[in-house]
Amino acid sequence: MRQPTPEAPAAPPAPVIELTREQKIFTFVGTLLGLLLGALDQTVVATAAPTIVEKLAIPPSLYVWVTTSYMLASTVLVPVWGKLSDLYGRRLIVITGIGVFLFGSVLCGLSQDTYQLIAARALQGAGSASLFTTTFAVVADMFPPAERGKYSGVVGSVFGLSSLIGPLVGGFVTHQFGWHWVFFINLPVGAVALFFIITRMPPLKRPQAVKPSVDWVGALLLAFAVSPVLVAMSLSRHAPSEGAKAAAGGPALPVAALVAMVGAGALCLMLFIAWELKRAQPLIDLSLFKGRVFAIGNATVFVFGGVFMSPLVFLPLYMMRVQGASETAAGLAMVPMVVGIMVGNVVSGQVASRLGRYKGTMLVGLTLLTASLAVMAFTLHDDATRTEVTLKMVLVGLGLGPSIPLYTVAIQNAIPPQQIGSATGVATFFRQMGGTIGVTLAGAVFAAGFVSGIAAHRDDVTARFTGTRALLAKALAGDPAAAAQVSQQAWVDPETRVMLANGGPRALVRKSLAGSPDLERAEATADAQAREKLEARLAQAQQRELERPGYTDGVRQVYRLAFMLALLAFALTLALPSLPLRGKGPKVTSSSAA
Numbered sequence: 001m002r003q004p005t006p007e008a009p010a011a012p013p014a015p016v017i018e019l020t021r022e023q024k025i026f027t028f029v030g031t032l033l034g035l036l037l038g039a040l041d042q043t044v045v046a047t048a049a050p051t052i053v054e055k056l057a058i059p060p061s062l063y064v065w066v067t068t069s070y071m072l073a074s075t076v077l078v079p080v081w082g083k084l085s086d087l088y089g090r091r092l093i094v095i096t097g098i099g100v101f102l103f104g105s106v107l108c109g110l111s112q113d114t115y116q117l118i119a120a121r122a123l124q125g126a127g128s129a130s131l132f133t134t135t136f137a138v139v140a141d142m143f144p145p146a147e148r149g150k151y152s153g154v155v156g157s158v159f160g161l162s163s164l165i166g167p168l169v170g171g172f173v174t175h176q177f178g179w180h181w182v183f184f185i186n187l188p189v190g191a192v193a194l195f196f197i198i199t200r201m202p203p204l205k206r207p208q209a210v211k212p213s214v215d216w217v218g219a220l221l222l223a224f225a226v227s228p229v230l231v232a233m234s235l236s237r238h239a240p241s242e243g244a245k246a247a248a249g250g251p252a253l254p255v256a257a258l259v260a261m262v263g264a265g266a267l268c269l270m271l272f273i274a275w276e277l278k279r280a281q282p283l284i285d286l287s288l289f290k291g292r293v294f295a296i297g298n299a300t301v302f303v304f305g306g307v308f309m310s311p312l313v314f315l316p317l318y319m320m321r322v323q324g325a326s327e328t329a330a331g332l333a334m335v336p337m338v339v340g341i342m343v344g345n346v347v348s349g350q351v352a353s354r355l356g357r358y359k360g361t362m363l364v365g366l367t368l369l370t371a372s373l374a375v376m377a378f379t380l381h382d383d384a385t386r387t388e389v390t391l392k393m394v395l396v397g398l399g400l401g402p403s404i405p406l407y408t409v410a411i412q413n414a415i416p417p418q419q420i421g422s423a424t425g426v427a428t429f430f431r432q433m434g435g436t437i438g439v440t441l442a443g444a445v446f447a448a449g450f451v452s453g454i455a456a457h458r459d460d461v462t463a464r465f466t467g468t469r470a471l472l473a474k475a476l477a478g479d480p481a482a483a484a485q486v487s488q489q490a491w492v493d494p495e496t497r498v499m500l501a502n503g504g505p506r507a508l509v510r511k512s513l514a515g516s517p518d519l520e521r522a523e524a525t526a527d528a529q530a531r532e533k534l535e536a537r538l539a540q541a542q543q544r545e546l547e548r549p550g551y552t553d554g555v556r557q558v559y560r561l562a563f564m565l566a567l568l569a570f571a572l573t574l575a576l577p578s579l580p581l582r583g584k585g586p587k588v589t590s591s592s593a594a
Contacts (some may be wrong), residue, residue, distance in 0.1 A: 344401015
């Protein structure tokens with residue numbers, strides 16, 4: 001009988017770079033501000049997007065690239081920046097990343113046409129990749145794994161904070177100062193971050209056994225492997241914003257083209273792996289995947305990317321199209337979930353640090369997440385109250401919270417300290433790829449649920465509105481009882497209610513044109529105009545009523561997909577070795593770490 005494979009021991013305690021309290025505070029604040037720049041930019045720009053599209057006359061065919069260019073550059077370069085931070089020190093890479101991001105922000109604000117904006121957004125994304133990966137690596141340099149969880153939780157909460165305040169900042173700045181300042185506002189925040197980092201942050205560079213060498217060929221092959229897949233995923237997303245036609249609409253590219261792009265990416269990925277296996281200093285050390293913590297941890301992070309993004313992207317649709325909330329109200333309705341994520345981040349990190357292990361906290365968070373997703377997936381309905389949905393959203397947020405910091409801490413805990421930047425970059429890469437692919441799958445699931453929800457309720461809605469049309473005909477003919485019933489319906493405007501209360505369009509004309517020789521013709525004209533106007537409104541009301549169950553069913557299906565992904569993440573976490581979080585190793589002064 002085959003003996004079970006024992007868990008791999010944790011890596012030996014890493015040398016701790018000893019910093020003064022002042023250095024730790026300023027370094028931590030500076031890197032958090034840098035991370036906030038990158039995280040906040042995405043949500044702020046999303047709010048300002050309609051205004052930007054209008055002012056620059058961005059054609060619909062190119063609009064998606066304003067976001068895709070940023071996402072593409074950010075995802076592709078995350079492993080590169082992580083490796084560079086291992087080789088040349090965190091401070092240099094953080095400063096360079098913020099500088100690239102701010103330069104891209106200036107170019108975005110000065111853009112005069114679509115292509116300038118797309119190129120500038122790509123430059124912004126290139127800078128943000130440095131911020132997303134080095135922040136967790138900086139925390140790993142300053143604190144041993146036994147203390148790292150509580151600080152990583154604070155870092156993870158920055159993503160939640162950006163989702164919370166980003167739409168509000170974006171709307172306010174765009175309305176008060178214009179869309180250009182959505183990008184220019186990054187400059188003062190970036191300047192403060194650079195001040196802290198340049199004046200107070202040590203180099204945080206660990207000695208390397210060999211002379212540093214950057215695998216630029218590997219970086220290029222990785223870009224060729226990832227770019228076609230990300231572009232295919234982005235262009236194949238369904239547009240679930242307006243009506244059945246949009247929700248059921250096909251991909252923006254032919255299926256054959258999408259398959260070819262994914263195939264090209266897969267071919268380049270194989271070339272990348274073959275190249276990396278031959279390199280003495282690869283961009284990504286593939287031997288790290290032999291460790292169960294690193295391999296399973298990154299697989300779980302990939303799955304969690306889809307679980308994390310789907311509720312955030314699709315729930316506002318339910319709030320707007322089913323509960324009738326405005327875009328601002330729908331954004332504010334997400335606050336409970338975001339607060340839950342932030343609390344879950346911080347609390348899970350604190351608990352893991354106190355216990356000295358991470359797996360138990362992960363499983364508790366996953367249990368809560370799986371249960372809350374199941375509740376949303378199987379109990380969400382058309383007539384749910386705002387309070388009911390809010391309570392469920394809080395539970396989802398609390399379950400999602402541990403997903404950001406704890407898996408990164410587990411991965412960092414299992415690898416040599418000289419490779420922390422590279423390992424953190426790989427984890428961030430998998431999270432972003434999982435989010436992109438997960439949202440694309442969720443879009444397809446939503447579209448299918450939208451169409452099936454409409455089909456299932458079409459007969460019932462049609463029958464109800466057939467009765468409404470008959471009632472409307474009586475009301476227009478002057479029937480007071482029918483007029484009273486029609487006036488109570490939500491689609492009827494105040495002007496129409498007054499008209500029906502006074503006996504219909506013909507009665508109003510008779511009062512104003514009594515004795516006129518053109519009375520009969522005026523009555524007929526007023527009656528025809530009123531009928532045409534109200535028929536159009538009634539048709540719109542019927543379409544909205546028909547789409548309500550479609551949106552509900554579509555969002556419900558998205559949550560069912562997230563529920564299944566959460567179950568997969570739970571299974572992977574069960575297989576994740578539970579290694580004790582390392583304590584402090586030998587002390588290394590900040591100057592010697594240069």
